[in-house]
Amino acid sequence: MLYFEDFVVGKETLGRERYPVTEAEVREVGQRWDPQPFHVDPVAAEQSPFGGLVASSVHLFAIRVALSNRGLDEPAAAVSALGFDNLRLHAPVRPGDELRVRVVVLDRRVSGSRPGLGIVRTRSELLNQRDELVFSDESAFLIERRP
Amino acid sequence: MLYFEDFVVGKETLGRERYPVTEAEVREVGQRWDPQPFHVDPVAAEQSPFGGLVASSVHLFAIRVALSNRGLDEPAAAVSALGFDNLRLHAPVRPGDELRVRVVVLDRRVSGSRPGLGIVRTRSELLNQRDELVFSDESAFLIERRP
Numbered sequence: 001m002l003y004f005e006d007f008v009v010g011k012e013t014l015g016r017e018r019y020p021v022t023e024a025e026v027r028e029v030g031q032r033w034d035p036q037p038f039h040v041d042p043v044a045a046e047q048s049p050f051g052g053l054v055a056s057s058v059h060l061f062a063i064r065v066a067l068s069n070r071g072l073d074e075p076a077a078a079v080s081a082l083g084f085d086n087l088r089l090h091a092p093v094r095p096g097d098e099l100r101v102r103v104v105v106l107d108r109r110v111s112g113s114r115p116g117l118g119i120v121r122t123r124s125e126l127l128n129q130r131d132e133l134v135f136s137d138e139s140a141f142l143i144e145r146r147p
Numbered sequence: 148m149l150y151f152e153d154f155v156v157g158k159e160t161l162g163r164e165r166y167p168v169t170e171a172e173v174r175e176v177g178q179r180w181d182p183q184p185f186h187v188d189p190v191a192a193e194q195s196p197f198g199g200l201v202a203s204s205v206h207l208f209a210i211r212v213a214l215s216n217r218g219l220d221e222p223a224a225a226v227s228a229l230g231f232d233n234l235r236l237h238a239p240v241r242p243g244d245e246l247r248v249r250v251v252v253l254d255r256r257v258s259g260s261r262p263g264l265g266i267v268r269t270r271s272e273l274l275n276q277r278d279e280l281v282f283s284d285e286s287a288f289l290i291e292r293r294p
Contacts, residue, residue, distance in 0.1 A: 033209040034216060036225065049226055057228045058212050062180040062205045069181060078183065079196055080236070081204045087231035 002076040003146040004118030007105045015071035015101040018129070019063050021055055023095035029059040055093040060135045064124055067101035077144035079117060087137040091128075098129045106138065110145070117142050149223040150293040151265030154252045162218035162248040165276070166210050168202055170242035176206040202240040207282045211271055214248035224291035226264060234284040238275075245276045253285065257292070264289050 023042075030039025034056040037044035045053045055063075061084075093099065102125045111117040120143055126135040170189075177186025181203040184191035192200045202210075208231075240246065249272045258264040267290055273282040 033213045036216075056212075057231065058205075058209045061208055065203075065205050066180045069183075083236065084204065084234035085232055087234070089228060089230065 002072060002074055004077075004108065004110075004120065004143045005146045006076075007108055007120045007122075007143070009105050009107055011105045013071055013103045015067050015103075017067060017070055018098040018100055019067055021063075021093055021095055021097045021099060023053060026053050026055050026059065026095055029062070030056050033058045050092050053095055055097075057087070057089060060089065060093060060126060061087065061137070063099055064101060064126055064135060064137065067099070067126070068103055068124055071101055071103065079142040079144060082119065082140040082142060084140075085138045087135075089135060091132055091134045093126075093128065093134050097134075099126045099134065101126055111142070116145055118145055119143075149219060149221055151224075151255065151257075151267065151290050152293045153223075154255055154267045154269075154290070156252050156254055158252045160218060160250045162214050162250075164214060164217055165245040165247055166214055168206075168210075168240055168242055168244045168246060170200060173200050173202050173206065173242055176209070177203050180205045197239050200242055202244075204234070204236060207236065207240060207273060208234065208284070210246055211248060211273055211282060211284065214246070214273070215250055215271055218248055218250065226289040226291060229266065229287040229289060231287075232285045234282075236282060238279055238281045240273075240275065240281050244281075246273045246281065248273055258289070263292055265292055266290075 027040050038048040038050050038054055039056045042053055104123045106121040106123055108118055108120045121140045123138050125133055128134050174187050185195040185197050185201055186203045189200055251270045253268040253270055255267045268287045270285050272280055275281050
């Protein structure tokens with residue numbers, strides 16, 4: 001189990017797993033949560049400024065969270081997400097792309113009100129198969145201190 | 148079609164649709180993108196600080212985007228999401244809750260580099276059936292000006 005003490009400020013982790021972005025999933029997630037033409041309709045998407053289907057913000061955030069969870073060597077004793085800041089879409093993500101996550105620990109502190117817990121802030125980035133930055137965010141979460 | 152000019156600063160829209168949060172969907176979205184025990188395992192969730200299953204951040208962000216899309220009277224001429232800030236989880240969302248969205252236009256400006264487009268910033272909130280704030284974020288998007 002990973003605890004507060006394992007999240008050392010400045011530590012960088014590059015996920016090993018590559019997430020294949022398929023046309024089927026871009027359209028399915030788009031249809032379910034964000035049915036803009038450029039997420040769901042290949043013909044309309046060609047006429048859009050993107051020139052083709054692109055993954056939705058919901059899809060990218062979901063992939064980011066999934067890869068961050070899986071990228072850890074063991075489970076983290078996370079108690080709760082506190083929030084997310086600066087979600088940015090840096091470049092379009094298209095069917096056929098493969099994404100990896102890179103996570104950097106930004107800072108951490110022990111909770112003032114609950115000394116058995118700590119708060120860790122990380123920056124997470126999604127990179128495509130050309131190592132281009134396509135998505136990033138910063139998140140804070142509450143995590144147990146080592147018993 | 149809704150254009151840049153229709154997003155008047157200060158305008159507030161309360162969605163009519165209520166989104167039922169089901170245990171099946173909490174667990175399915177959790178299993179797929181964020182398999183923490185308190186999103187996927189009812190028994191383990193009872194032992195967690197939440198005292199039961201709660202919806203994941205990915206799920207809440209997805210519901211927020213879905214309800215914002217559907218809450219508009221007609222489609223918006225949105226070109227692209229630019230980013231999201233200050234995503235906050237204010238209170239746990241549990242199976243059986245029903246969520247509505249409230250959207251407030253924070254500010255807007257014409258794009259400097261592309262005068263046919265504008266940038267609109269909104270704050271979006273999810274409220275439960277007791278009108279408690281459970282989730283909020285701020286987002287910016289690029290949208291066409293009225294032709």
